[in-house]
Amino acid sequence: MKKKIFFPILTIILLLVAIFYPKISVSVDDLYLKIAVMNDIISIINESYVEEVDWSKTMEGAYRGMLEELDPHSVYISKDKLKTVQEEFQGNFQGIGIEFDIIDGYITVISPIVGTPSERVGLQAGDKFLKIDGESAYKITKEETFKKLRGPKGTTVTVTVKRVGVEEPFDVEIVRDDIPIYSVLAHFIVEDNIGYVLVNRFSQNTTKEFSSALHDLQKKGMTSLVIDLRYNGGGYMNEAIDMLDNFLETGDMIVYTKGRLPNANEEFYATGKGEFKDLPVIVLINRGSASASEIVSGALQDLDRGLIVGETSFGKGLVQRQWPLKDGSAVRITVARYYTPSGRLIQRPYENGLEDYYESIIMADEMDTETTSDKPVYKTRAGRIVYGGGGITPDVLVKRNLDLTKGTTKVFQHSDRLFFKYAQELAMHYQNPPDNIDEFIFESALPDGYLEDFLAFVNEKIDIVTLEDLQKDEAYIIMQLKSELAKMWWGNNAFYKARLLADNQFRAALEHVSEAKKLLGFTGAENR
Numbered sequence: 062m063k064k065k066i067f068f069p070i071l072t073i074i075l076l077l078v079a080i081f082y083p084k085i086s087v088s089v090d091d092l093y094l095k096i097a098v099m100n101d102i103i104s105i106i107n108e109s110y111v112e113e114v115d116w117s118k119t120m121e122g123a124y125r126g127m128l129e130e131l132d133p134h135s136v137y138i139s140k141d142k143l144k145t146v147q148e149e150f151q152g153n154f155q156g157i158g159i160e161f162d163i164i165d166g167y168i169t170v171i172s173p174i175v176g177t178p179s180e181r182v183g184l185q186a187g188d189k190f191l192k193i194d195g196e197s198a199y200k201i202t203k204e205e206t207f208k209k210l211r212g213p214k215g216t217t218v219t220v221t222v223k224r225v226g227v228e229e230p231f232d233v234e235i236v237r238d239d240i241p242i243y244s245v246l247a248h249f250i251v252e253d254n255i256g257y258v259l260v261n262r263f264s265q266n267t268t269k270e271f272s273s274a275l276h277d278l279q280k281k282g283m284t285s286l287v288i289d290l291r292y293n294g295g296g297y298m299n300e301a302i303d304m305l306d307n308f309l310e311t312g313d314m315i316v317y318t319k320g321r322l323p324n325a326n327e328e329f330y331a332t333g334k335g336e337f338k339d340l341p342v343i344v345l346i347n348r349g350s351a352s353a354s355e356i357v358s359g360a361l362q363d364l365d366r367g368l369i370v371g372e373t374s375f376g377k378g379l380v381q382r383q384w385p386l387k388d389g390s391a392v393r394i395t396v397a398r399y400y401t402p403s404g405r406l407i408q409r410p411y412e413n414g415l416e417d418y419y420e421s422i423i424m425a426d427e428m429d430t431e432t433t434s435d436k437p438v439y440k441t442r443a444g445r446i447v448y449g450g451g452g453i454t455p456d457v458l459v460k461r462n463l464d465l466t467k468g469t470t471k472v473f474q475h476s477d478r479l480f481f482k483y484a485q486e487l488a489m490h491y492q493n494p495p496d497n498i499d500e501f502i503f504e505s506a507l508p509d510g511y512l513e514d515f516l517a518f519v520n521e522k523i524d525i526v527t528l529e530d531l532q533k534d535e536a537y538i539i540m541q542l543k544s545e546l547a548k549m550w551w552g553n554n555a556f557y558k559a560r561l562l563a564d565n566q567f568r569a570a571l572e573h574v575s576e577a578k579k580l581l582g583f584t585g586a587e588n589r
Contacts, residue, residue, distance in 0.1 A: 124392070155239055156212065157211075158179045164478055170185065177240050195221075248274035265297060291345050314364075316402070341578040344361060350375060378406055409422075477522060479519050543562065
Protein backbone atom coordinates (compact mmCIF):
# COMPACT_ATOMS: atom_id res chain seq x y z
CA MET A 62 0.00 0.00 0.00
CA LYS A 63 2.84 2.39 0.82
CA LYS A 64 4.38 1.91 -2.64
CA LYS A 65 1.12 2.86 -4.36
CA ILE A 66 0.98 6.12 -2.40
CA PHE A 67 4.71 6.90 -2.81
CA PHE A 68 4.95 6.99 -6.60
CA PRO A 69 2.05 9.46 -7.18
CA ILE A 70 3.53 11.76 -4.52
CA LEU A 71 6.97 11.56 -6.16
CA THR A 72 5.38 12.29 -9.56
CA ILE A 73 3.65 15.40 -8.15
CA ILE A 74 6.92 16.61 -6.60
CA LEU A 75 8.83 16.15 -9.86
CA LEU A 76 6.01 17.92 -11.76
CA LEU A 77 6.16 20.91 -9.40
CA VAL A 78 9.98 20.97 -9.75
CA ALA A 79 9.60 20.94 -13.54
CA ILE A 80 7.13 23.84 -13.47
CA PHE A 81 8.97 26.13 -11.10
CA TYR A 82 12.56 25.03 -11.87
CA PRO A 83 12.57 23.95 -15.53
CA LYS A 84 16.38 24.09 -15.78
CA ILE A 85 16.91 21.28 -13.31
CA SER A 86 13.87 19.13 -14.09
CA VAL A 87 15.69 17.23 -16.83
CA SER A 88 18.61 16.41 -14.52
CA VAL A 89 16.23 15.29 -11.76
CA ASP A 90 14.32 13.04 -14.18
CA ASP A 91 17.57 11.71 -15.56
CA LEU A 92 18.94 10.99 -12.08
CA TYR A 93 15.72 9.17 -11.15
CA LEU A 94 16.02 7.07 -14.29
CA LYS A 95 19.67 6.23 -13.61
CA ILE A 96 18.86 5.12 -10.06
CA ALA A 97 16.11 2.89 -11.45
CA VAL A 98 18.59 1.39 -13.94
CA MET A 99 21.07 0.75 -11.12
CA ASN A 100 18.37 -1.06 -9.14
CA ASP A 101 17.58 -3.18 -12.19
CA ILE A 102 21.24 -4.13 -12.64
CA ILE A 103 21.54 -5.11 -8.98
CA SER A 104 18.38 -7.24 -9.22
CA ILE A 105 19.57 -9.00 -12.39
CA ILE A 106 23.00 -9.77 -10.87
CA ASN A 107 21.45 -10.96 -7.64
CA GLU A 108 19.02 -13.30 -9.42
CA SER A 109 21.07 -14.53 -12.37
CA TYR A 110 24.83 -14.25 -11.80
CA VAL A 111 26.68 -17.57 -12.11
CA GLU A 112 28.09 -17.46 -8.54
CA GLU A 113 27.03 -16.23 -5.13
CA VAL A 114 27.73 -12.49 -5.09
CA ASP A 115 29.88 -10.78 -2.45
CA TRP A 116 27.73 -7.65 -2.29
CA SER A 117 30.05 -5.82 0.08
CA LYS A 118 32.91 -6.05 -2.42
CA THR A 119 30.69 -5.48 -5.47
CA MET A 120 29.00 -2.35 -4.12
CA GLU A 121 32.29 -0.87 -2.95
CA GLY A 122 33.49 -1.27 -6.54
CA ALA A 123 30.36 0.54 -7.74
CA TYR A 124 30.91 3.39 -5.28
CA ARG A 125 34.54 3.80 -6.34
CA GLY A 126 33.71 3.66 -10.03
CA MET A 127 31.06 6.35 -9.64
CA LEU A 128 33.41 8.67 -7.76
CA GLU A 129 36.26 8.11 -10.22
CA GLU A 130 34.04 9.57 -12.93
CA LEU A 131 33.81 12.82 -10.97
CA ASP A 132 37.48 13.67 -10.41
CA PRO A 133 40.71 12.03 -9.16
CA HIS A 134 40.21 12.99 -5.52
CA SER A 135 36.58 12.25 -4.67
CA VAL A 136 36.86 8.91 -2.88
CA TYR A 137 34.96 6.24 -0.99
CA ILE A 138 36.59 5.06 2.27
CA SER A 139 35.54 1.65 3.53
CA LYS A 140 34.73 1.10 7.20
CA ASP A 141 37.91 -0.98 7.62
CA LYS A 142 40.19 1.72 6.22
CA LEU A 143 38.47 4.72 7.80
CA LYS A 144 40.05 4.24 11.23
CA THR A 145 43.55 4.03 9.77
CA VAL A 146 42.95 7.15 7.66
CA GLN A 147 41.69 9.06 10.69
CA GLU A 148 44.63 7.96 12.85
CA GLU A 149 47.11 9.20 10.24
CA PHE A 150 45.80 12.75 10.47
CA GLN A 151 44.60 12.87 14.08
CA GLY A 152 48.17 12.48 15.25
CA ASN A 153 48.17 9.38 17.45
CA PHE A 154 47.15 5.76 17.92
CA GLN A 155 47.68 3.20 20.70
CA GLY A 156 50.41 0.59 20.51
CA ILE A 157 54.09 0.02 21.37
CA GLY A 158 55.76 2.68 19.20
CA ILE A 159 58.21 1.27 16.68
CA GLU A 160 59.13 2.01 13.12
CA PHE A 161 59.53 -1.45 11.60
CA ASP A 162 59.83 -3.52 8.46
CA ILE A 163 59.58 -7.22 7.65
CA ILE A 164 63.16 -8.36 6.94
CA ASP A 165 64.16 -12.02 6.44
CA GLY A 166 60.61 -12.92 7.43
CA TYR A 167 60.75 -11.23 10.86
CA ILE A 168 59.47 -7.94 12.25
CA THR A 169 62.64 -5.87 12.47
CA VAL A 170 62.86 -2.67 14.50
CA ILE A 171 64.09 0.18 12.34
CA SER A 172 63.90 2.52 15.30
CA PRO A 173 61.91 2.89 18.51
CA ILE A 174 59.82 6.08 18.54
CA VAL A 175 61.11 8.53 21.15
CA GLY A 176 59.06 8.67 24.33
CA THR A 177 57.02 5.52 23.60
CA PRO A 178 56.84 2.11 25.34
CA SER A 179 59.33 0.57 22.92
CA GLU A 180 61.97 3.12 23.88
CA ARG A 181 61.19 2.80 27.57
CA VAL A 182 61.83 -0.98 27.54
CA GLY A 183 65.07 -0.53 25.60
CA LEU A 184 64.23 -1.89 22.15
CA GLN A 185 66.99 -1.13 19.65
CA ALA A 186 67.34 -0.74 15.90
CA GLY A 187 67.88 -4.18 14.37
CA ASP A 188 65.97 -6.14 17.03
CA LYS A 189 63.97 -9.00 15.48
CA PHE A 190 60.69 -10.24 16.96
CA LEU A 191 60.73 -14.05 16.92
CA LYS A 192 57.43 -14.41 18.81
CA ILE A 193 54.49 -12.26 19.90
CA ASP A 194 52.70 -13.47 23.05
CA GLY A 195 54.31 -16.87 22.61
CA GLU A 196 53.24 -17.36 18.99
CA SER A 197 55.76 -17.44 16.14
CA ALA A 198 56.05 -14.16 14.25
CA TYR A 199 57.95 -15.67 11.33
CA LYS A 200 56.55 -14.73 7.90
CA ILE A 201 54.07 -12.36 9.52
CA THR A 202 52.53 -9.65 7.32
CA LYS A 203 52.50 -5.94 8.12
CA GLU A 204 48.70 -6.01 8.50
CA GLU A 205 48.96 -8.88 11.03
CA THR A 206 51.71 -6.98 12.84
CA PHE A 207 49.45 -3.96 13.31
CA LYS A 208 46.70 -6.17 14.73
CA LYS A 209 49.02 -7.91 17.20
CA LEU A 210 51.09 -4.93 18.39
CA ARG A 211 48.46 -2.22 18.49
CA GLY A 212 45.82 -2.28 21.18
CA PRO A 213 44.17 -0.33 24.00
CA LYS A 214 46.35 1.80 26.26
CA GLY A 215 47.40 -0.09 29.39
CA THR A 216 47.24 -3.58 27.88
CA THR A 217 50.43 -5.63 27.55
CA VAL A 218 52.13 -7.59 24.80
CA THR A 219 55.20 -9.82 25.21
CA VAL A 220 57.70 -10.05 22.35
CA THR A 221 60.60 -12.49 22.06
CA VAL A 222 63.58 -10.53 20.76
CA LYS A 223 66.72 -11.63 18.89
CA ARG A 224 69.41 -8.94 19.14
CA VAL A 225 72.70 -8.64 17.26
CA GLY A 226 75.57 -9.44 19.65
CA VAL A 227 73.31 -11.21 22.20
CA GLU A 228 73.54 -14.98 21.97
CA GLU A 229 70.13 -16.01 23.30
CA PRO A 230 66.69 -14.54 22.48
CA PHE A 231 64.91 -12.85 25.41
CA ASP A 232 61.36 -11.78 26.27
CA VAL A 233 60.26 -8.18 26.71
CA GLU A 234 56.87 -7.22 28.15
CA ILE A 235 55.61 -3.93 26.76
CA VAL A 236 52.67 -1.87 28.09
CA ARG A 237 50.82 -0.20 25.21
CA ASP A 238 50.30 3.56 25.32
CA ASP A 239 49.34 6.52 23.12
CA ILE A 240 51.76 6.72 20.19
CA PRO A 241 52.23 10.12 18.53
CA ILE A 242 52.36 10.35 14.74
CA TYR A 243 54.63 13.29 14.03
CA SER A 244 54.25 15.56 11.01
CA VAL A 245 57.50 17.43 11.66
CA LEU A 246 60.01 14.62 11.22
CA ALA A 247 63.15 16.66 11.86
CA HIS A 248 64.50 20.13 12.55
CA PHE A 249 68.08 21.29 12.97
CA ILE A 250 70.62 24.00 12.12
CA VAL A 251 72.89 23.59 9.12
CA GLU A 252 75.71 25.84 7.91
CA ASP A 253 75.51 29.65 8.26
CA ASN A 254 72.76 29.42 10.91
CA ILE A 255 70.22 28.18 8.39
CA GLY A 256 67.33 26.29 9.99
CA TYR A 257 65.85 23.22 8.35
CA VAL A 258 62.39 21.78 9.06
CA LEU A 259 61.04 18.63 7.38
CA VAL A 260 57.23 18.39 7.31
CA ASN A 261 55.75 15.20 5.85
CA ARG A 262 51.99 15.78 6.30
CA PHE A 263 49.45 18.32 7.54
CA SER A 264 47.69 16.64 10.47
CA GLN A 265 45.84 18.19 13.39
CA ASN A 266 49.10 18.74 15.32
CA THR A 267 51.28 20.08 12.49
CA THR A 268 51.10 23.78 13.39
CA LYS A 269 51.92 23.05 17.03
CA GLU A 270 54.90 20.88 16.06
CA PHE A 271 56.09 23.38 13.44
CA SER A 272 55.89 26.32 15.84
CA SER A 273 57.79 24.37 18.49
CA ALA A 274 60.51 23.54 15.93
CA LEU A 275 60.83 27.20 14.89
CA HIS A 276 61.23 28.36 18.49
CA ASP A 277 63.87 25.71 19.15
CA LEU A 278 65.80 26.75 16.04
CA GLN A 279 65.46 30.40 17.01
CA LYS A 280 67.15 29.63 20.34
CA LYS A 281 69.97 27.96 18.42
CA GLY A 282 70.64 31.08 16.35
CA MET A 283 68.57 30.52 13.19
CA THR A 284 68.78 33.49 10.78
CA SER A 285 66.99 31.94 7.76
CA LEU A 286 64.84 28.86 7.17
CA VAL A 287 64.43 26.00 4.69
CA ILE A 288 61.03 24.25 4.87
CA ASP A 289 61.15 20.85 3.18
CA LEU A 290 57.72 19.89 1.78
CA ARG A 291 58.96 17.34 -0.74
CA TYR A 292 56.71 14.26 -0.89
CA ASN A 293 54.28 15.97 1.49
CA GLY A 294 50.89 14.93 0.10
CA GLY A 295 48.91 17.45 2.14
CA GLY A 296 46.18 17.02 4.74
CA TYR A 297 44.21 19.58 6.69
CA MET A 298 43.93 22.96 4.96
CA ASN A 299 43.55 24.85 8.25
CA GLU A 300 46.96 23.57 9.38
CA ALA A 301 48.58 24.97 6.22
CA ILE A 302 46.89 28.31 6.85
CA ASP A 303 48.04 28.38 10.48
CA MET A 304 51.58 27.47 9.44
CA LEU A 305 51.65 30.41 7.02
CA ASP A 306 50.43 32.71 9.77
CA ASN A 307 53.93 32.49 11.28
CA PHE A 308 55.32 34.54 8.38
CA LEU A 309 52.61 36.85 7.01
CA GLU A 310 51.22 40.27 7.84
CA THR A 311 47.65 41.07 8.90
CA GLY A 312 45.27 40.85 5.95
CA ASP A 313 47.55 38.94 3.59
CA MET A 314 45.37 36.62 1.50
CA ILE A 315 46.54 33.03 1.86
CA VAL A 316 44.18 31.06 -0.40
CA TYR A 317 40.61 31.16 -1.69
CA THR A 318 38.18 28.51 -2.86
CA LYS A 319 35.48 28.54 -5.52
CA GLY A 320 32.73 25.95 -5.94
CA ARG A 321 29.30 25.48 -7.48
CA LEU A 322 27.45 26.30 -4.25
CA PRO A 323 27.91 29.63 -2.41
CA ASN A 324 28.92 27.96 0.88
CA ALA A 325 31.97 26.46 -0.86
CA ASN A 326 33.37 29.91 -1.72
CA GLU A 327 35.76 31.07 0.98
CA GLU A 328 38.72 33.41 1.41
CA PHE A 329 41.42 32.95 4.03
CA TYR A 330 43.62 35.73 5.40
CA ALA A 331 46.58 35.97 7.78
CA THR A 332 45.95 37.29 11.28
CA GLY A 333 49.34 39.00 11.61
CA LYS A 334 50.06 37.29 14.93
CA GLY A 335 53.11 35.40 13.67
CA GLU A 336 56.55 35.87 15.25
CA PHE A 337 58.70 35.17 12.16
CA LYS A 338 57.65 37.86 9.69
CA ASP A 339 61.25 38.94 9.09
CA LEU A 340 62.73 35.45 8.70
CA PRO A 341 63.97 34.66 5.15
CA VAL A 342 62.23 31.49 3.94
CA ILE A 343 62.94 28.93 1.22
CA VAL A 344 60.51 26.08 0.50
CA LEU A 345 61.60 22.83 -1.16
CA ILE A 346 58.91 21.09 -3.26
CA ASN A 347 58.77 18.30 -5.84
CA ARG A 348 56.25 16.20 -7.79
CA GLY A 349 55.09 14.60 -4.54
CA SER A 350 54.17 17.91 -2.89
CA ALA A 351 50.39 18.29 -3.04
CA SER A 352 47.32 20.01 -1.65
CA ALA A 353 48.18 21.79 1.64
CA SER A 354 51.86 21.82 0.61
CA GLU A 355 50.86 23.75 -2.49
CA ILE A 356 48.80 26.21 -0.46
CA VAL A 357 51.90 26.98 1.63
CA SER A 358 54.34 27.26 -1.28
CA GLY A 359 51.86 29.10 -3.52
CA ALA A 360 51.02 31.74 -0.92
CA LEU A 361 54.65 32.40 0.05
CA GLN A 362 55.54 32.75 -3.63
CA ASP A 363 52.62 34.97 -4.62
CA LEU A 364 53.14 37.26 -1.65
CA ASP A 365 56.91 37.51 -2.33
CA ARG A 366 57.45 36.12 1.14
CA GLY A 367 59.48 33.02 0.29
CA LEU A 368 61.58 31.54 -2.50
CA ILE A 369 60.45 28.18 -3.92
CA VAL A 370 63.10 25.67 -5.04
CA GLY A 371 62.80 22.24 -6.66
CA GLU A 372 60.32 20.80 -9.14
CA THR A 373 56.75 21.73 -10.07
CA SER A 374 54.41 20.26 -7.47
CA PHE A 375 51.72 17.62 -8.03
CA GLY A 376 48.79 19.92 -8.71
CA LYS A 377 46.07 18.77 -6.29
CA GLY A 378 43.82 21.75 -5.83
CA LEU A 379 40.42 20.21 -5.12
CA VAL A 380 38.66 20.77 -1.79
CA GLN A 381 36.98 17.67 -0.31
CA ARG A 382 34.43 17.40 2.44
CA GLN A 383 33.84 14.12 4.23
CA TRP A 384 30.41 12.65 4.96
CA PRO A 385 29.86 9.59 7.21
CA LEU A 386 27.71 6.81 5.72
CA LYS A 387 25.25 4.49 7.43
CA ASP A 388 27.46 1.39 7.33
CA GLY A 389 30.40 3.09 9.08
CA SER A 390 32.21 3.98 5.88
CA ALA A 391 32.64 7.52 4.54
CA VAL A 392 32.77 9.47 1.32
CA ARG A 393 34.90 12.48 0.44
CA ILE A 394 33.40 14.66 -2.27
CA THR A 395 35.04 17.58 -4.05
CA VAL A 396 33.09 20.76 -3.32
CA ALA A 397 35.47 23.49 -4.54
CA ARG A 398 38.85 24.33 -6.08
CA TYR A 399 41.87 26.04 -4.48
CA TYR A 400 43.35 29.25 -5.90
CA THR A 401 46.53 31.04 -4.83
CA PRO A 402 46.44 34.78 -4.00
CA SER A 403 47.44 35.69 -7.59
CA GLY A 404 44.53 33.66 -8.98
CA ARG A 405 46.39 30.52 -10.01
CA LEU A 406 44.32 27.32 -9.99
CA ILE A 407 46.40 24.73 -8.17
CA GLN A 408 44.62 21.72 -9.71
CA ARG A 409 46.17 20.03 -12.74
CA PRO A 410 43.84 19.16 -15.65
CA TYR A 411 42.23 15.70 -15.36
CA GLU A 412 39.80 15.68 -18.28
CA ASN A 413 41.58 12.75 -19.98
CA GLY A 414 40.88 10.32 -17.15
CA LEU A 415 42.66 8.90 -14.11
CA GLU A 416 45.26 6.91 -16.03
CA ASP A 417 46.47 9.95 -17.94
CA TYR A 418 46.27 12.09 -14.79
CA TYR A 419 48.75 9.94 -12.88
CA GLU A 420 50.89 8.87 -15.85
CA SER A 421 51.45 12.49 -16.87
CA ILE A 422 53.06 13.34 -13.53
CA ILE A 423 55.35 10.28 -13.81
CA MET A 424 56.35 11.28 -17.34
CA ALA A 425 57.02 14.85 -16.21
CA ASP A 426 59.20 13.55 -13.37
CA GLU A 427 61.27 11.50 -15.82
CA MET A 428 62.05 14.45 -18.09
CA ASP A 429 65.62 15.72 -17.92
CA THR A 430 64.56 19.36 -17.81
CA GLU A 431 61.41 21.30 -17.07
CA THR A 432 60.10 24.16 -19.21
CA THR A 433 57.75 27.02 -18.46
CA SER A 434 57.24 28.12 -22.07
CA ASP A 435 53.72 26.68 -22.36
CA LYS A 436 52.46 27.75 -18.93
CA PRO A 437 50.13 30.72 -18.30
CA VAL A 438 51.84 33.72 -16.70
CA TYR A 439 50.74 35.40 -13.46
CA LYS A 440 52.25 38.15 -11.34
CA THR A 441 53.14 38.17 -7.65
CA ARG A 442 52.23 41.11 -5.46
CA ALA A 443 55.57 42.75 -6.29
CA GLY A 444 55.24 42.01 -10.00
CA ARG A 445 57.46 38.95 -10.27
CA ILE A 446 56.44 36.39 -12.90
CA VAL A 447 55.05 33.05 -11.67
CA TYR A 448 53.40 30.28 -13.64
CA GLY A 449 50.02 28.57 -13.59
CA GLY A 450 48.74 25.52 -15.44
CA GLY A 451 48.48 23.30 -12.37
CA GLY A 452 50.80 22.85 -9.41
CA ILE A 453 53.31 25.39 -8.11
CA THR A 454 56.26 26.01 -10.42
CA PRO A 455 59.36 26.92 -8.35
CA ASP A 456 61.29 30.18 -8.70
CA VAL A 457 64.41 28.02 -8.99
CA LEU A 458 63.86 24.85 -11.03
CA VAL A 459 66.20 22.04 -9.90
CA LYS A 460 65.66 18.40 -10.79
CA ARG A 461 66.77 15.88 -8.14
CA ASN A 462 69.96 14.16 -9.20
CA LEU A 463 69.40 10.43 -8.66
CA ASP A 464 71.06 8.98 -11.73
CA LEU A 465 72.06 5.67 -10.15
CA THR A 466 73.45 2.55 -11.79
CA LYS A 467 71.12 -0.44 -12.14
CA GLY A 468 73.14 -2.30 -9.52
CA THR A 469 72.80 0.39 -6.85
CA THR A 470 69.12 0.80 -7.69
CA LYS A 471 68.61 -2.93 -7.08
CA VAL A 472 70.30 -2.59 -3.69
CA PHE A 473 68.07 0.36 -2.76
CA GLN A 474 64.88 -1.40 -3.88
CA HIS A 475 65.61 -4.76 -2.24
CA SER A 476 62.91 -5.77 0.22
CA ASP A 477 65.47 -6.72 2.90
CA ARG A 478 66.62 -3.09 3.37
CA LEU A 479 70.24 -3.91 2.64
CA PHE A 480 71.61 -0.48 3.59
CA PHE A 481 69.98 -0.78 7.01
CA LYS A 482 71.21 -4.35 7.52
CA TYR A 483 74.77 -3.58 6.48
CA ALA A 484 74.81 -0.51 8.75
CA GLN A 485 74.10 -2.87 11.67
CA GLU A 486 77.32 -4.72 10.82
CA LEU A 487 79.26 -1.54 10.08
CA ALA A 488 78.38 -0.18 13.53
CA MET A 489 80.49 -2.92 15.08
CA HIS A 490 83.62 -1.22 13.64
CA TYR A 491 83.02 1.55 16.22
CA GLN A 492 83.57 0.87 19.91
CA ASN A 493 81.32 3.81 20.76
CA PRO A 494 79.31 6.30 18.68
CA PRO A 495 81.47 9.24 17.51
CA ASP A 496 81.41 12.29 19.79
CA ASN A 497 80.48 14.88 17.18
CA ILE A 498 77.39 14.30 15.00
CA ASP A 499 78.21 16.91 12.35
CA GLU A 500 81.83 15.84 12.11
CA PHE A 501 80.78 12.22 11.53
CA ILE A 502 78.16 13.16 8.92
CA PHE A 503 80.02 15.80 6.94
CA GLU A 504 83.73 15.11 7.45
CA SER A 505 84.56 11.59 8.64
CA ALA A 506 85.35 8.74 6.25
CA LEU A 507 83.76 5.33 6.67
CA PRO A 508 86.12 2.46 7.72
CA ASP A 509 88.76 1.35 5.20
CA GLY A 510 87.56 -1.29 2.77
CA TYR A 511 83.88 -0.72 3.58
CA LEU A 512 82.89 -0.57 -0.12
CA GLU A 513 84.40 -3.94 -0.97
CA ASP A 514 82.89 -5.40 2.19
CA PHE A 515 79.50 -3.92 1.26
CA LEU A 516 79.78 -5.45 -2.22
CA ALA A 517 80.36 -8.92 -0.72
CA PHE A 518 77.39 -8.36 1.61
CA VAL A 519 74.91 -7.35 -1.12
CA ASN A 520 76.13 -10.02 -3.54
CA GLU A 521 74.74 -12.62 -1.16
CA LYS A 522 71.32 -11.23 -2.18
CA ILE A 523 71.94 -9.65 -5.60
CA ASP A 524 74.54 -11.09 -7.98
CA ILE A 525 74.50 -8.34 -10.62
CA VAL A 526 76.09 -5.59 -8.52
CA THR A 527 79.70 -4.71 -9.37
CA LEU A 528 82.37 -2.71 -7.60
CA GLU A 529 82.25 -0.29 -10.53
CA ASP A 530 78.54 0.33 -9.82
CA LEU A 531 79.23 1.12 -6.18
CA GLN A 532 82.22 3.34 -6.95
CA LYS A 533 80.15 5.40 -9.38
CA ASP A 534 77.44 5.85 -6.76
CA GLU A 535 79.71 6.09 -3.73
CA ALA A 536 78.40 9.50 -2.59
CA TYR A 537 74.88 8.07 -2.53
CA ILE A 538 76.00 4.92 -0.73
CA ILE A 539 77.87 6.96 1.90
CA MET A 540 74.70 9.01 2.45
CA GLN A 541 72.59 5.86 2.91
CA LEU A 542 75.00 4.19 5.32
CA LYS A 543 75.77 7.32 7.35
CA SER A 544 72.08 8.13 7.70
CA GLU A 545 71.34 4.61 9.00
CA LEU A 546 74.24 4.80 11.46
CA ALA A 547 73.22 8.31 12.55
CA LYS A 548 69.65 7.18 13.22
CA MET A 549 70.88 4.21 15.21
CA TRP A 550 73.12 6.38 17.39
CA TRP A 551 71.35 9.73 17.64
CA GLY A 552 67.79 9.52 16.30
CA ASN A 553 65.70 11.14 13.58
CA ASN A 554 67.31 14.59 13.45
CA ALA A 555 70.72 13.05 12.75
CA PHE A 556 69.20 10.61 10.26
CA TYR A 557 67.58 13.36 8.17
CA LYS A 558 70.63 15.60 8.44
CA ALA A 559 72.74 12.81 6.93
CA ARG A 560 70.12 12.34 4.18
CA LEU A 561 71.01 15.82 2.93
CA LEU A 562 74.58 14.71 2.09
CA ALA A 563 73.75 13.77 -1.52
CA ASP A 564 70.81 16.15 -1.98
CA ASN A 565 71.44 18.61 -4.82
CA GLN A 566 68.06 20.31 -4.37
CA PHE A 567 68.92 21.12 -0.76
CA ARG A 568 72.32 22.46 -1.86
CA ALA A 569 70.52 24.67 -4.39
CA ALA A 570 68.29 26.00 -1.61
CA LEU A 571 71.34 27.00 0.43
CA GLU A 572 72.84 28.74 -2.60
CA HIS A 573 69.73 30.93 -2.98
CA VAL A 574 69.29 32.05 0.64
CA SER A 575 70.51 35.52 -0.33
CA GLU A 576 67.62 35.80 -2.83
CA ALA A 577 65.16 34.80 -0.12
CA LYS A 578 66.56 37.62 2.00
CA LYS A 579 66.07 40.10 -0.85
CA LEU A 580 62.41 39.10 -1.10
CA LEU A 581 61.79 40.58 2.33
CA GLY A 582 62.27 43.98 0.69
CA PHE A 583 59.15 43.30 -1.39
CA THR A 584 56.93 42.88 1.66
CA GLY A 585 57.03 46.46 2.90
CA ALA A 586 53.92 48.59 3.43
CA GLU A 587 54.26 50.26 0.02
CA ASN A 588 53.49 46.95 -1.67
CA ARG A 589 50.33 46.16 0.28
